Amino acid sequence: MRFLKGLLIPFVVLAIWYTGSKSGIWNSFILPSPVQTFETGQYLITSGILLKHVLISLYRVFAGFALAFLLAFPLGIILGMKRQLIDYFELIIEFVRHVPPLATVPMLILWFGIGEISKLVVIVLASFFPIFLNTLDGVLRCDEHLLEVGESFGFAARDRFKYIIFPATFPYILMGMRLGLGYSWRALIGAEIIAATAGIGYMILDAELLSRPDIMIVGILTIGILGTLIDFVFFRITNVFVIWKEGEKTQNGWG
Amino acid sequence: MAGVRITGLSKRYVIGKEAFFALEKMNLFIEDGSFTAIVGKSGCGKTTLLRLLCGLEEKTSGDIKFINRGSESNGSDEMRIGIMFQEPRLMPWLTIRENIAFSLFPKQKEIKKDADRHLQTLGLELFKDAYPWQISGGMAQRTALGRALYYDPDIILMDEPFGALDYFTRKKLQNEMVSLFLNQKKTFVFVTHDIEEAVYLSEKVIVLEAGRIVQELPVELPYPRKTNSPEFLNITEGIYKAIIA
Numbered sequence: 256m257r258f259l260k261g262l263l264i265p266f267v268v269l270a271i272w273y274t275g276s277k278s279g280i281w282n283s284f285i286l287p288s289p290v291q292t293f294e295t296g297q298y299l300i301t302s303g304i305l306l307k308h309v310l311i312s313l314y315r316v317f318a319g320f321a322l323a324f325l326l327a328f329p330l331g332i333i334l335g336m337k338r339q340l341i342d343y344f345e346l347i348i349e350f351v352r353h354v355p356p357l358a359t360v361p362m363l364i365l366w367f368g369i370g371e372i373s374k375l376v377v378i379v380l381a382s383f384f385p386i387f388l389n390t391l392d393g394v395l396r397c398d399e400h401l402l403e404v405g406e407s408f409g410f411a412a413r414d415r416f417k418y419i420i421f422p423a424t425f426p427y428i429l430m431g432m433r434l435g436l437g438y439s440w441r442a443l444i445g446a447e448i449i450a451a452t453a454g455i456g457y458m459i460l461d462a463e464l465l466s467r468p469d470i471m472i473v474g475i476l477t478i479g480i481l482g483t484l485i486d487f488v489f490f491r492i493t494n495v496f497v498i499w500k501e502g503e504k505t506q507n508g509w510g
Numbered sequence: 511m512a513g514v515r516i517t518g519l520s521k522r523y524v525i526g527k528e529a530f531f532a533l534e535k536m537n538l539f540i541e542d543g544s545f546t547a548i549v550g551k552s553g554c555g556k557t558t559l560l561r562l563l564c565g566l567e568e569k570t571s572g573d574i575k576f577i578n579r580g581s582e583s584n585g586s587d588e589m590r591i592g593i594m595f596q597e598p599r600l601m602p603w604l605t606i607r608e609n610i611a612f613s614l615f616p617k618q619k620e621i622k623k624d625a626d627r628h629l630q631t632l633g634l635e636l637f638k639d640a641y642p643w644q645i646s647g648g649m650a651q652r653t654a655l656g657r658a659l660y661y662d663p664d665i666i667l668m669d670e671p672f673g674a675l676d677y678f679t680r681k682k683l684q685n686e687m688v689s690l691f692l693n694q695k696k697t698f699v700f701v702t703h704d705i706e707e708a709v710y711l712s713e714k715v716i717v718l719e720a721g722r723i724v725q726e727l728p729v730e731l732p733y734p735r736k737t738n739s740p741e742f743l744n745i746t747e748g749i750y751k752a753i754i755a
């Protein structure tokens with residue numbers, strides 16, 4: 256039911272789009288009709304062109320995201336456990352955090368060309384901070400009272416981490432990963448539009464050169480649908496692990 | 511089982527620029543296998559004493575010696591000291607049964623049968639797979655008690671464990687405490703605001719006032735005690751006077 260409600264506005268937009276195109280209110284060079292767009296979409300799918308671009312983009316996102324996680328997760332944990340180290344990192348992190356990853360793309364092209372490395376770096380830059388900051392936040396917020404319970408039972412530092420800090424931080428880590436995944440998806444498309452020879456972003460840019468707004472629309476729809484799908488799948492998989500955070504479950508949007 | 515000998519124990523805190531003693535030159539002997547209650551006004555140092563005993567706080571000066579089978583030791587290394595805090599402090603990501611077994615997580619692969627025994631005696635078996643947010647405050651305190659018992663400590667420290675509970679639940683848990691004490695060979699140290707509770711449960715009541723012991727009162731009544739008997743009322747009144755004096 257909720258899903259159907261959510262479809263109402265897209266349907267209205269589609270109806271306006273359709274009537275507008277049909278009655279010739281707007282030029283099809285600027286906005287092609289939904290029928291034409293649909294046919295283009297069908298062609299891109301059946302010919303395998305869309306799939307090729309999608310797979311390349313997805314591959315980049317997951318590779319970059321995995322790399323970002325491998326860097327951000329341990330750093331978040333270490334800084335959270337050794338708070339005296341935070342002072343050394345605070346300024347630089349604050350600085351880098353305010354630089355949009357896309358702003359580094361021209362520089363990256365200069366250094367690495369338009370190959371895979373520059374895209375990978377953009378994604379790492381985009382997803383590193385949400386993962387890192389949420390992990391750090393989770394560790395820092397770990398209830399002192401619960402840590403004392405472990406201490407009173409004589410837990411060694413390693414066990415305090417394993418049995419208290421990590422499980423307490425886990426929901427924060429997942430939240431950071433979820434945000435990071437969303438950020439890296441967006442940053443990737445940007446990077447592909449600026450510099451790439453394949454990928455969804457490239458497909459959209461290429462459509463501009465060909466004056467094919469229908470391809471652009473198919474590209475945009477693909478980006479939105481895939482982004483939503485990735486988030487949904489990630490949420491479903493991870494939500495199983497955080498059954499204990501009942502209050503927060505409903506706030507995540509997917510019900 | 512173990513006893514404790516406390517000599518000249520002091521704990522100094524500094525708040526802002528003011529330093530003060532939360533405990534001052536305290537001498538106390540806690541007998542092996544005894545039930546000691548500690549009463550006193552808010553801020554008199556009850557929690558501080560328990561935290562020093564279980565090593566969560568460093569003492570400023572003085573000595574805490576644990577006596578185990580006749581031999582004294584400084585450390586609590588060979589000694590298991592379990593504490594039940596003023597709040598339940600359950601791990602929200604663990605079920606009730608897992609919370610009870612928490613103390614031995616690093617040491618054992620599987621949860622021992624003891625956990626189920628405690629679940630049963632504490633009336634929690636229906637909720638063993640529930641999470642802490644799904645149970646009531648009284649159940650949470652019972653879970654915390656189960657967790658302390660599962661640890662199988664020589665000394666069990668309890669900091670106003672029933673303070674936040676309603677009258678009926680408190681009464682029920684007090685009776686459970688008495689039978690636990692009679693059935694288990696453990697040393698109990700029980701902090702409470704409630705004089706009646708102290709006299710109902712303990713063999714000795716310690717009255718604290720501003721970090722010092724102002725009275726030690728043995729309670730020589732057989733269990734289970736009747737709170738309306740003249741002897742009982744006599745003792746509670748004596749303690750009451752010691753506190754308001």
Ligand SMILES: Nc1ncnc2c1ncn2[C@@H]1O[C@H](COP(=O)(O)OP(=O)(O)OP(=O)(O)O)[C@@H](O)[C@H]1O
Binds near residue numbers: 523532559
């Ligand atoms: N970590 C701390 N830093 C500074 N002062 C402290 C600290 N912990 C306790 N105190 C002080 O020590 C005194 C004794 O505190 P304590 O918690 O032992 O009281 P209490 O008898 O348990 O009181 P209540 O019945 O309200 O729990 C109080 O004046 C308190 O402000």
Ligand SMILES: [Mg+2]
Binds near residue numbers: 556558596
């Ligand atoms: Mg207290």
